[in-house]
Amino acid sequence: MTIRKRLTLRFTSLVSSILLLAFVSIYAFCWYFISSDFYRRLDRKANTTGDMLIRHRLDAQLIQQLGRIRKDQLPNQKIIVFNGRDSIIFNTNETLIVTIPKSLLADIRQNKQKDFQKDGYYLSGTRFMTASGQYVVIASAENSYGDEFLRRLLWALTGLFILIAGMTAFSGWFFAGDALRPMQQIDQTVNDIFPQNRDERLVINKDDDEISRLSATINRLLDRVAESFQLQRMFVANVSHELKNPLTQISSQLEVSLLNQREPEAYRQTIRSVLDDVSELAALTHELLQLSQVNQENAVGMLTDTVRMDEIVWDIRDEVTAINSRYQIIIELGTLPDDPDQLAVQGNKTLLATALKNLTENACKFSDDGQALIHINFIPNRLIISIQNTGQPIPTADLPYIFEPFYRSRKTTDVRGYGVGLSLVERIIHLHQGQISVTSTLGKPTVFSIGLPR
Incomplete structure (x- = not known):
C-alpha cells in the first residue's frame, strides 16, 4: 500500500471515529431525553388515575368519561389498575389488549415504580399503598412522535456520516497527494541523476520544513x-x-x-x-x-594486547634511525601518571607500531633537516601522540585526500613509495577507536595527532 493510501485511510478513519462518537452521543442523548419525557408523562397519568380512583374513590365511569374528554390523550393510551390479588379493577381503552405478567406486577410492588417497554408500547407502573392493600396502576401508550423523530434522526445522522466520511476521504487523498508531490519529484530527480547526471542536485526550497x-x-x-x-x-x-x-x-x-x-x-x-x-x-x-x-570486522580478535605506548615510541626511534643515518627523532613525554598502567592502551602491538613507524618515517622523509618530534601527552582516559616536522606544508587541496589509498601529491611524485602508508595508519587508528588529524600551514610545523582511549 502506498503512503498516500495509508495517509488517506488513517485520516479518514480518525475523522470517521470522532464523527461516529459524536453522532452516537447525539442520538443517545435524544433517545434518553425523549424516552424520559414520555415515561414522565405516563407516570403523571398513572398517578392522576390512581389518586382519583384509589385515594379519592371517584367513580370509575366518571374517570373514564373525564379521560375521554381530555385533549392530552397519548396515542393508544391505556390505563390499568390492579388490586392486591392482581385482578383488574379499572381498565381504559378495552379494545387494546396489553398483557401484564404477574412477575412484573410483583417487581413494581417491590420497587414502587418501574418504567419499561413491551410489544412496542411504553409502560410506567406505580404502586399505591392503602389500608385495604397494595394497588398497581400501569399507564401505557405508543410514543409515535418520539419514535418517528428518532428514526428520522438516525437516517439523517447516517446520511450525514456517509457524506462527511466521503468528503474526508476525498480531501485526505487530495492533501496527501499534495504533501507527497515533493517526494515524487525527489524520486524522479534521484532516478535521473544516475548514471548520467551525477552533478545534478535536488532543489532546496526556502521553507525550513x-x-x-x-x-x-x-x-x-x-x-x-x-x-x-x-x-x-x-x-x-x-x-x-x-x-x-x-x-x-x-x-x-x-x-x-x-x-x-x-x-x-x-x-x-x-x-x-x-x-x-x-x-x-x-x-x-x-x-x-x-x-x-585491517578492518573493523577483525577488531575483536586483533585488539587483545596491553600495549605500553612509551616503549613502542622508543623502539620506533631505533628502527627509523637505522633506516637512514640522516634521520633524527626527538621524544618528549608530558606529565607522566603515577600509575604505570595508565601508559598502556588495549590494542594490537604490531599494528600500533606499524602506524607510528609510518608516520615517523614520513615525518623524517619530508622534513628539511631529517628531524621529527614525537610528543606524548597523558590526559584522563586518553593518550595523545603528536608527530611533527618542519618543511614544506601539505597543499591545502591535498589535505582531504592524503588518507586515501594510493593518493600522492604532485610534490611527492619523486619520492619512493606507493601512497598506502597513511591510509593504513588511518585504518589502524580507527580500528583502535581512536582519531587522527593533521594540521599543515605555511611557516608552521606539520603535525599529525593521534588520540587513543586508555
Whole structure:
C-alpha cells in the first residue's frame, strides 16, 4: 500500500471515529431525553388515575368519561389498575389488549415504580399503598412522535456520516497527494541523476520544513557518493600506474635480452634488475594485503594486547634511525601518571607500531633537516601522540585526500613509495577507536595527532 493510501485511510478513519462518537452521543442523548419525557408523562397519568380512583374513590365511569374528554390523550393510551390479588379493577381503552405478567406486577410492588417497554408500547407502573392493600396502576401508550423523530434522526445522522466520511476521504487523498508531490519529484530527480547526471542536485526550497531538510541530506549524500566515485577512479588510476611501471620495465628488459645473444654477465644484470622490479611488486602487494586485512570486522580478535605506548615510541626511534643515518627523532613525554598502567592502551602491538613507524618515517622523509618530534601527552582516559616536522606544508587541496589509498601529491611524485602508508595508519587508528588529524600551514610545523582511549 502506498503512503498516500495509508495517509488517506488513517485520516479518514480518525475523522470517521470522532464523527461516529459524536453522532452516537447525539442520538443517545435524544433517545434518553425523549424516552424520559414520555415515561414522565405516563407516570403523571398513572398517578392522576390512581389518586382519583384509589385515594379519592371517584367513580370509575366518571374517570373514564373525564379521560375521554381530555385533549392530552397519548396515542393508544391505556390505563390499568390492579388490586392486591392482581385482578383488574379499572381498565381504559378495552379494545387494546396489553398483557401484564404477574412477575412484573410483583417487581413494581417491590420497587414502587418501574418504567419499561413491551410489544412496542411504553409502560410506567406505580404502586399505591392503602389500608385495604397494595394497588398497581400501569399507564401505557405508543410514543409515535418520539419514535418517528428518532428514526428520522438516525437516517439523517447516517446520511450525514456517509457524506462527511466521503468528503474526508476525498480531501485526505487530495492533501496527501499534495504533501507527497515533493517526494515524487525527489524520486524522479534521484532516478535521473544516475548514471548520467551525477552533478545534478535536488532543489532546496526556502521553507525550513522536513522536505527541505531531506533534500539537503540527500544532496550531502550525493556529494559523498560523487566523492567516493572520484576517489575510486583515483585509486584505480594510481594502482594501475604503480603496477604498470615495474611490469613495463620487466617486459622491456626481457624483450631486449631475447633480441641478441649476450654475455652471461649481461643476463645476470638483467635478472638482478628484474628481481628488483619483482621485489617492488611484492612490496606493493604486501602493503595492499595489509590494507585489506585491517578492518573493523577483525577488531575483536586483533585488539587483545596491553600495549605500553612509551616503549613502542622508543623502539620506533631505533628502527627509523637505522633506516637512514640522516634521520633524527626527538621524544618528549608530558606529565607522566603515577600509575604505570595508565601508559598502556588495549590494542594490537604490531599494528600500533606499524602506524607510528609510518608516520615517523614520513615525518623524517619530508622534513628539511631529517628531524621529527614525537610528543606524548597523558590526559584522563586518553593518550595523545603528536608527530611533527618542519618543511614544506601539505597543499591545502591535498589535505582531504592524503588518507586515501594510493593518493600522492604532485610534490611527492619523486619520492619512493606507493601512497598506502597513511591510509593504513588511518585504518589502524580507527580500528583502535581512536582519531587522527593533521594540521599543515605555511611557516608552521606539520603535525599529525593521534588520540587513543586508555
